[in-house]
Amino acid sequence: MRSIDAREIAFQVSRMVVEANVSLPPDVLRALEAAFESEDHSAGREILAQLLENARLAGETGLPLCQDTGLAVFFIEMGCECRIEGDLYKAINDGVRLGYKKGYLRSSVCHPLTRRNTGDNTPAVVHMDLVPGDRMIIRFMPKGGGSENMSGAAMLTPAQGWEGIKRFVLQRIAQAGPNPCPPGVVGVGIGGSFDQAPILAKKALFRPLDRDHDDPEVASLEKELLQAVNALGIGPMGMGGRTTALGVKMEMAPCHIASLPVAVNIQCHSSRHKEVIL
Amino acid sequence: MTREIKLTTALTDEDVSSLRTGDKVLLSGKVYTARDAAHKRLFTELEQGLNPPFSMQGAVIYYVGPTPAPPGRVIGSAGPTTSSRMDVYTPRLHSLGVKATIGKGRRGEEVKKSLMEHKAVYFGATGGAGALLSRCITGSRVLAYEDLGPEAVRELEIRDFPLLVVNDSYGGELYVRVDS
Known part of the structure; x- marks a missing residue:
């Protein structure tokens, strides 16, 4: 002991x-820099420049x-x-x-x-x-409250499967539009029980953006979903652009044969988190 | 082509009429902070026939709950919160003379109608850029509802505060429409 x-x-x-x-965690800062480099939409590019400047200023002044x-x-x-x-x-x-x-x-x-x-x-x-x-x-x-408010959960049917999950996540992101301060991170919890799916979704938000899921099949579904999210074209702060999300992270758990719980927890571009090991 | 316009509060009908969705505005002067709890109390007081804590004529309301000011600064981090939660209150405030609100995210149809009806405008500030926006705030004092803490009504003095016209008084909308 x-x-x-x-x-x-x-x-x-x-x-x-x-x-x-x-x-900001280094992986989030790198993802925002990469988004800025690849953004060709002028309003979206300006927003990303502001966010990078904001991160620099916070470090310099100690302001949140x-x-x-x-x-x-x-x-x-x-x-x-x-x-x-x-x-x-x-x-x-x-x-x-x-x-x-x-x-x-x-x-x-x-x-x-x-x-x-x-x-x-x-x-x-x-x-x-x-x-x-x-x-x-x-x-x-x-x-943050703004992104948390745009999150949601649903009890889908087994027949709806992956396509149903994908549709549900995309609907949430589309309805949320500019409100959750995109481009953020989309945490998706699949399976478990009614209460477990949202916890999985939140847990998924802790995984570094540059780290794939251990299961290559899940990792490939994450990439597929990220592509579909970015194809929505909402862009930084909803002004349009290439990057609507910096990453999609999924966690799964086995569920009841009658159920397919799914939860999406949206995180804003200020995807702040920290870890300490004792 | 994005225009950059400098304006000073209080705003007039002419100021509002000159603005179009997509315009970049650098706003200076006094603005008043209010978010969920302050709006709720303000409306209770209005119903009781009490005077609002600030003059509504040409006023600009900023939806923000700043972080506490560290020593040597007038205010902490101070970016916008999601505006749609205040939609239920906004048309009445427009009717009392409020000319602009500052926040982030979409407004409801009632608010967009009200902007046209009362000649008012909705500005967007960059969400999550609280440290950056803090630099444009040169003064801050609590005007009312101090017990609400971060939700108290403050009078902020701002200088060249960067905004985008999201909804103008002609029905314009800046945010990308996505079919869900």
Whole structure:
């Protein structure tokens, strides 16, 4: 058994929430640069230039990339041979509270009905997986509301199959248009249960843009879907252009013989996330 | 050919009439921030017969909830939020004199009709460019609803704030239409 102090978790979380909000992951920055190079639509090209300049300025000034510093979403892989000294969920929320305050990040969490702001961006949304080993991996994503609002899920029939999934994803992207701040990342969760598909879709957003799915067949479906998404021509911020998405990432799970759950979680161009291994 | 036009608030009917979808505008002067919660409270107060926190005549409303200002800056990151959530409120605000709104994303049919009816315009700012847009904000003070935190109504002083005319007062639309 390896023991991890909850205070260390809170400290690491408080740092990672700030870093994730100020600097884009290198793969996302590279994808935006590549999109700028290949864009021949003038409005789309200008938007991409602004986004690259925005990323540079955020790094220079320490200001967040976007005023929507997100709902704090965590995916944690906890090794079965780890023992937490203290309260894990409290540690994560303490880290969020401290990081959002020290980093001058926006508190964007409120009561769903009274709409009263909690004032410190807690509580965080925490997904936990138990895995073999003695390591703990904390993955964090500040998830913006504009792109989250354009996400959706459906219970398709087995007869609809891949074509049905493709149609559903493309419909969502087309209806979303400029709202989720394209060109972003499209996370698709296929299979599992009604509740599992959206979690798979969100998990998929953490995979680096330049890393293919381990299963070559799934990787080829991702490429097919990305091509179809970009063929919609929505372009950067919906002004038209070649790049509507920087990537499509899929995760799958077996499902009931009667069902075909599918979920699409849209991420904006500011595809911020960060990982810490303890 | 994209035109670049410099305008200063408050906006007049003539300013609005001169604008066409696709025009690039560098806006200066005072604008007022309001998003979901501020709109809701503003409407409750209007129903109670109270005066709005700022004069609506020629006013420009910016849909933004900025991040807190770090030491030495007037404001934090301050890009636009999705405008369509405010669609239910916008026609009434136009009727009270609001000449422009700033946000991102599509507006509903009611808003587009209202833009023509009341001679008003909808500007788009680049979503997710909050650090970049922050540079064009030279002053910020809370005018009302401070308890709403990031959703409080602020008076912002802006200089050459870069905008695109998304919907003009003649029925124009900048966003690409995609058949779903």
